[in-house]
Every structure is written in structure tokens, then in C-alpha cells.
Amino acid sequence: MKTAIKVIGVLQEAGFEAYMVGGAVRDFLLGQTPHDIDVASSASPQQVKTLFKRTVDTGIEHGTVLVLIDGEGIEVTTFRTEGNYSDNRRPDSVEFVQSLEEDLKRRDFTINAMAMTENLKIIDPFGGTEDLRNHIIRAVGEPDQRFQEDALRMLRAVRFSGQLDFSIEQRTLESIRRHASLIQAIAVERLKSEIDKIFANPRTARSMDYLGKTDLTAYLPAGKLFEMDWSRYQSSGKAVFGWFYLLHKNNRPFSEIKDYRFSNEDKRLIEKSLELAKLEFWDQWTFYYYAVDQLEMAAKASGKLLDPAAAKAELPIQSKSDLAASGREFMEWSGERSGPWLKVWIEKLEKLIVYGELKNDKELIKDWFVNEYHRHA
Ligand code: ATP
Ligand code: MG
Numbered sequence: 001m002k003t004a005i006k007v008i009g010v011l012q013e014a015g016f017e018a019y020m021v022g023g024a025v026r027d028f029l030l031g032q033t034p035h036d037i038d039v040a041s042s043a044s045p046q047q048v049k050t051l052f053k054r055t056v057d058t059g060i061e062h063g064t065v066l067v068l069i070d071g072e073g074i075e076v077t078t079f080r081t082e083g084n085y086s087d088n089r090r091p092d093s094v095e096f097v098q099s100l101e102e103d104l105k106r107r108d109f110t111i112n113a114m115a116m117t118e119n120l121k122i123i124d125p126f127g128g129t130e131d132l133r134n135h136i137i138r139a140v141g142e143p144d145q146r147f148q149e150d151a152l153r154m155l156r157a158v159r160f161s162g163q164l165d166f167s168i169e170q171r172t173l174e175s176i177r178r179h180a181s182l183i184q185a186i187a188v189e190r191l192k193s194e195i196d197k198i199f200a201n202p203r204t205a206r207s208m209d210y211l212g213k214t215d216l217t218a219y220l221p222a223g224k225l226f227e228m229d230w231s232r233y234q235s236s237g238k239a240v241f242g243w244f245y246l247l248h249k250n251n252r253p254f255s256e257i258k259d260y261r262f263s264n265e266d267k268r269l270i271e272k273s274l275e276l277a278k279l280e281f282w283d284q285w286t287f288y289y290y291a292v293d294q295l296e297m298a299a300k301a302s303g304k305l306l307d308p309a310a311a312k313a314e315l316p317i318q319s320k321s322d323l324a325a326s327g328r329e330f331m332e333w334s335g336e337r338s339g340p341w342l343k344v345w346i347e348k349l350e351k352l353i354v355y356g357e358l359k360n361d362k363e364l365i366k367d368w369f370v371n372e373y374h375r376h377a
Pocket of ligand 2: 023036
């Protein structure tokens with residue numbers, strides 16, 4: 001916060017207004033450390049850029065410039081309102097304005113529509129402080145209009161309910177239910193980013209309850225799957241665990257959620273963990289074959305009380321490259337050329353070593369191989 005106050009100081013010196021705004025003010029009043037601090041200012045993006053040495057144009061068309069200072073990044077956004085919303089997701093235009101209040105008015109919820117001066121004085125035209133005290137999420141202005149402008153706000157309300165452990169105010173809630181179908185206008189990346197946050201916070205069940213109550217589940221990709229019992233879900237802090245849990249508990253394959261466009265890495269993690277969670281018995285080979293993150297997710301979801309990393313560490317080898325003898329020796333000892341047979345024999349050896357039936361020692365492996373190979377030849 002020291003850095004944000006410094007940035008505000010520079011802007012004020014130059015004759016502009018500047019305040020901390022949005023989530024940072026909310027988190028500050030809740031006694032939580034905000035993960036990033038946004039500053040709103042009457043200075044135009046060009047003016048901000050001339051006042052600071054190092055800046056990045058992160059969203060200059062929306063008035064946002066990232067100021068790099070003291071090893072931190074502070075987003076400075078010019079006071080703005082938003083023009084008409086004709087598509088339920090994005091303003092047709094943004095317009096810079098001179099007053100802070102106009103800027104706060106465009107924000108989604110009262111608790112996110114407060115500003116704070118460099119002396120920590122709160123500016124709160126919509127009753128955000130009181131809603132914060134009462135743990136309430138309430139749309140700024142007319143909820144119907146606000147959700148018609150940007151339908152993502154409905155999912156944000158649901159996300160904040162879990163993140164903050166707050167209730168959604170009655171009129172806001174009813175409005176979401178009436179407008180739930182508009183969520184279909186929102187790009188899947190924005191949906192996923194909110195759902196990721198629902199899965200990563202410790203009160204997923206609360207958000208999921210609202211997701212069903214508001215009927216948003218009827219219009220989200222794979223939405224019906226979300227209507228399950230979340231009471232025993234324990235977030236691992238990682239969103240991907242939530243997606244895996246969703247499929248695991250519904251007994252569905254990855255393809256059901258592919259519309260959300262996962263990275264290949266997350267897709268593989270989810271698929272492998274689903275596979276693992278279906279295995280009745282885990283033995284040394286299971287620990288050898290699957291990666292630690294896959295084992296951890298599957299263990300957590302199926303209530304297995306074990307430490308996969310420790311179980312893995314106890315294995316005689318971690319991968320093929322740890323084998324004391326391998327393809328090259330097999331060819332030498334058999335006098336055969338490379339071919340598909342090698343793969344079969346390497347796997348045989350891996351299993352013996354992993355199960356502790358043969359020591360990972362070159363001479364012992366040779367004895368075993370020569371013996372077995374000639375018996376099969
Ligand atoms: P967190 O960082 O914990 O997710 P946040 O409140 O900072 O919470 P951001 O998405 O970072 O959320 O947005 C910053 C601020 O911008 C919000 O506090 C809110 O004032 C405003 N805002 C963000 N998205 C919207 C939206 N879709 N409609 C209206 N205002 C929004
Ligand atoms: Mg934020």
C-alpha cells in the first residue's frame with residue numbers, strides 16, 4: 001500500500017485527483033491484504049505515462065496504465081464511465097469523466113465501489129461499508145440494468161459469495177435468477193476464470209449453492225454437473241482440483257468440460273487423476289507410474305490418507321533412467337538388434353525392480369535377463 005500511496009502522491013503533486021479503488025479498499029476494510037492495488041485518477045493515460053518513468057500499456061484503450069515503481073506494479077485507471085451495452089457483455093465505448101463518483105457508479109457491487117484517500121479516508125457513495133459490515137453483496141444501482149449491461153457480473157456475485165463468505169442481497173439475487181440466461185453471451189475464458197476462483201476459495205459449497213439457486217447452472221457449459229453435493233469439497237487452493245472433483249463425483253469424462261478450453265497440462269492432470277481415482281488398489285506400480293500431482297488429486301478426492309510424494313520417494317527407482325541396466329545392455333546380452341521386444345523387456349524389468357523382486361544392480365539384472373531371455377527364446 002505504501003507504493004500505491006506514493007503513486008497517488010505523484011499524481012496529486014501534478015494537480016490530479018487519485019484514489020485507491022475497488023477490491024483493494026474492500027480487502028483493506030476486511031483486514032485482509034489485497035493482492036493488487038488499483039488506483040483511479042483524473043489524469044489521462046497519456047498524462048500518467050509522462051509522470052512515471054516506467055509504465056506498461058496494459059489496457060490503454062480502457063484508460064489503464066500499469067505503473068512500475070519500487071519493484072511493484074500499480075494499475076492506474078482514468079476515471080471513466082461506460083457507454084451503452086448492446087451485447088450483455090461489453091460497453092460499446094468507454095468515456096473518460098472528471099468525477100470519482102461517476103467512476104464508482106459503473107462498478108459492480110457496493111462493496112467494490114468504494115474509494116480510499118492516501119490518508120485512508122473512505123469515500124462510499126453507495127453504502128458499501130454497511131454492506132461489508134453485514135456481509136452482503138448488492139448491485140450498485142438497478143440490478144436488472146447492471147446484469148443486462150454485463151452478464152458476467154452475475155457469476156462474479158456468486159464467486160464473491162464464497163470468496164468472502166457473504167450473502168447475495170434479495171433483490172440482486174432475484175434479478176440474477178431472472179437474467180440467468182444472459183450468461184450465455186459471455187466468453188468462455190471469462191466464465192472459466194470466475195469458476196476457477198470459486199474452486200480455489202475455501203467456501204466453494206456456498207458459491208455452488210448460489211449457482212444452483214440462481215439457475216445459472218441451466219446456462220453454463222456443463223452447468224448441470226455443478227448441481228451436486230459440494231459439502232465435503234475441500235479446496236486445495238488450486239482450481240484444477242475443483243474441475244477434477246466435479247467430473248470424479250459425477251463419474252463423467254473430461255470431454256464434458258472441454259468447452260472451457262483447458263491447457264494441455266491441466267487436461268492431462270485431470271484425465272490421469274480420474275483414471276487413478278477409479279483404481280481400487282494402489283500399489284508400488286501405481287506410485288511409480290503416476291505423477292505426484294495426479295496422485296495427490298486422486299488421493300484427496302477419494303479420501304485416501306496417504307502422502308503420495310513420500311510413497312513415491314520410497315520406491316527403488318523413480319523412472320526408467322534410474323535403471324542400472326536397460327536397452328543397450330539387453331541388446332548386448334542377447335545379441336539382438338533393437339526392436340519392439342526391447343520395450344516389453346524394459347517394462348518387465350521396471351516392474352520387478354519397482355515391486356522389490358529384483359535389486360537394481362547391473363550384475364543381478366544380467367543374471368535375471370540372460371536366464372529369462374534364453375528360457376523364452
Ligand atoms: P479480486 O481481485 O479479489 O478478484 P476485485 O474486486 O479486485 O477482486 P477485479 O476483477 O480485480 O476484482 O476488479 C477490480 C474492480 O473493478 C472491482 O472491485 C470492481 O470495482 C470493478 N469491476 C471488475 N469487473 C467488473 C465488472 N464486470 N463490472 C463492473 N465492475 C467491475
Ligand atoms: Mg483485483
